[in-house]
Structures are given as structure tokens and as C-alpha cells.
Amino acid sequence: MSLFQVFNVTGSAISAQSQRLNVVASNLANADTVAGPDGAAYKARQVTFQAELMGQMGDAASTGVKVSTITEDQTPGRRVHDPNHPSADADGYVTYSNVNPVEEMVNMISASRSYQNNIEVMNTAKSLLLKTIQMGQG
């Protein structure tokens, strides 16, 4: 019964989306982190999704998702002139992380919508399967 494969497919999508949500959470948590003495502040992270064949013999009809890589954003962090800050460098500048909170919020909404979509797909597949079990009884 190929409907059972739906659970594998949406399950992989849900775990990929929750990983994305996790990365967003750590980005947002570190939005105001300043650089340590080595001058390297927190760098925003991004997940990359990749399609993954899940059926037997690479059946194209069931394609799940996996997180292939997590990349760090290499743009330089925000620099603020604040000579009295304990982490200020020799010129009096403090380097903050390069997280863009607006971008992260958008990313979060998109991830949570996709998560909800997949949960709904799973619920529908479950109710269809339960009705299939009762086939011929009513």
C-alpha cells in the first residue's frame, strides 16, 4: 500500500523543516552577540534542502527531503563605534553578528507554514488509511 510511504515522505519533510526552524532560533538568539577577543562574531547559518528518493528501487513517486548542508553567511558583521564597550577593538569599534532579524523572521514563518502543511498531509493520509482498514465492513 503506497499510502504508507506518505508518512516517510512527510516525516522527512517535517524533520528538515524543524531543523531549519532550529537554525533560525539559534540565529535569532545570537542576533546581538558581539565578537570575542579574536574578532570573530557569530555568523548567520542557513540550511539547504535536497530532494531524496525514498521508495524501493528509487521510485520517483516518493521523494522526501533532507538537509544537505548548513552554510555560514560570510558577510562582515555590523560594526558599531563604542569605545567604552568591554569588547571594543583598538579603534573603539565593536563587531556584532551578521544576523538579519527581519530575514530570520520571514524564514521562521515560512518554515512553520511548511511544517503545518506537512502535518495536514499526514493527517489526511492517516484518516484515509483508517477508512481503508474498514473496507467491506460497512
Add this chain to the structure above:
Amino acid sequence: MLNRLTDTLDFHGQALSLRSERQRLIASNIANADTPGYVARDMNFSQALKEATGLQASAGMVATRPGHIATAGGARAEANLEYAVASQTNLDRNTVDMDRERANFADNAVRFEATLRFINSNVRTMIDAIKGQ
């Protein structure tokens, strides 16, 4: 005589497994809504049903020599997979249109249930005929 009783049931059985194949296909599309470069797919349902019930020769691979690996028979979607055309262009070349996929998913779920009901009423009719009451 008996296969006249069960012919309709066979037909609906094939339709049911094709419906579940399509449901799986649409679930894959929804799962990959955020995957860069993913191309949405759908199946030609009526074509697949015709092939599964033997009304039309399969367009898929055929074993013509003894050494060939036989393709799996019955209701299958693979031979009828088609690529969806993107309704809006996307920077990451993903062609999943969430509105269309959600509509297809709901539509397919309703039709799946309809097929189930056909089967159920068929079984009930048959049992009534057997009982003769």
C-alpha cells in the same frame, strides 16, 4: 459467473491503488515545496487507470526477450509521471505551486474516499445477493 460478480470490485481496487499512488506523489510535491531545483510531478490518472485495467497497452517498458527483467504489473504510476509546469517563475527553480498541490491533494482524498464507498456498497450488494434475503 463469479468473475462477473467481482469485475467491478477489481476495477475499483485498481482505481484505489492508483489513487493512493497519486496521493503519495502529491505528498512528495508538498514535502519538497522548499527544495531548490525540485520539479513537481503529477500523473495522468485516466491513462494510468486504462493501462492498469488492460483497456490500453502500457506505454511503459515491456519485456520482449527471455533475459529481460519483467516490469511490475498492476496499478502503477511510474510510466505516467509527468512534469508540472511552474505557474510562477522562481529564483531557486522550484516548480511546486502550493495552491495547486493543496487543491489536488484535497481532490484526490475525496476521490479516494468515493472509491472506498463504491467498494463498500459493492460488497454489501454482493453479501445481500449471497444471503438472498
